Amino acid sequence: EDQVTQSPEALRLQEGESSSLNCSYTVSGLRGLFWYRQDPGKGPEFLFTLYSAGEEKEKERLKATLTKKESFLHITAPKPEDSATYLCAVHSGGGADGLTFGKGTHLIIQP
Amino acid sequence: DAGVIQSPRHEVTEMGQEVTLRCKPISGHDYLFWYRQTMMRGLELLIYFNNNVPIDDSGMPEDRFSAKMPNASFSTLKIQPSEPRDSAVYFCASSFSPSYGYTFGSGTRLTVV
Numbered sequence A: 001e002d003q004v005t006q007s008p009e010a011l012r013l014q015e016g017e018s019s020s021l022n023c024s025y026t027v028s029g030l031r032g033l034f035w036y037r038q039d040p041g042k043g044p045e046f047l048f049t050l051y052s053a054g055e056e057k058e059k060e061r062l063k064a065t066l067t068k069k070e071s072f073l074h075i076t077a078p079k080p081e082d083s084a085t086y087l088c089a090v091h092s093g094g095g096a097d098g099l100t101f102g103k104g105t106h107l108i109i110q111p
Numbered sequence B: 001d002a003g004v005i006q007s008p009r010h011e012v013t014e015m016g017q018e019v020t021l022r023c024k025p026i027s028g029h030d031y032l033f034w035y036r037q038t039m040m041r042g043l044e045l046l047i048y049f050n051n052n053v054p055i056d057d058s059g060m061p062e063d064r065f066s067a068k069m070p071n072a073s074f075s076t077l078k079i080q081p082s083e084p085r086d087s088a089v090y091f092c093a094s095s096f097s098p099s100y101g102y103t104f105g106s107g108t109r110l111t112v113v
Helices: none
Strands: A003-007 A010-014 A019-026 A030-038 A045-050 A056-059 A062-066 A070-075 A084-092 A105-110 B005-007 B010-013 B019-024 B031-038 B042-050 B053-056 B065-071 B074-079 B088-095 B108-112
Touching: A003 A084, A010 A019, A019 A030, A019 A084, A030 A062, A030 A070, A045 A056, A045 A062, A070 A084, B005 B088, B010 B019, B019 B088, B019 B108, B031 B074, B042 B065, B042 B074, B053 B065, B074 B088
Parallel strands: A010 A105, B010 B108
Antiparallel strands: A003 A019, A019 A070, A030 A045, A030 A084, A056 A062, A062 A070, A084 A105, B005 B019, B019 B074, B031 B042, B031 B088, B042 B053, B065 B074, B088 B108
């Protein structure tokens, strides 16, 4: 069974204070690892897909990296508008096409 | 494109009543997914369709839950009878290829009292 564990559950940072969110996964063959952002009262919004170990992707202040067992979402010099819940999900090679999600990291950036 | 459209946004119903949630996927997306989100369990896959055909319904919690996709532009998730433990946010998502991720709707917040 696919498993996704995110840490920490919650993180409070000062504006400009860089940090990283972790996503550990166990799957039977990884077809893709996804990062989503979710704002209160809204659906998850797609950020990145990573397909193989060593791959990196960037978008503004966010950078996602992937190893064979985990992914990191690095946030550089965050701003209050980066406050949200960040979700990690995996698409496995088990045959099904549903994504398995972690429970997310609730990030708060204080001005 | 208007994105994935779900209705209603909020639903409050009494225990034992039938509830129907609706979803319009993005045109051209062959995959449609129904998820449920709670604080305790996070996002859980309930069922998904490919080309209007249900592929995997192993996440549907009980026989009280059923889902249909009569055509490429419409899907429903029905709960009958509803129970307080069904209270959650229900999301619909669509994709042209799961390998590239999904687009989610804004969700339906269901409260069963």
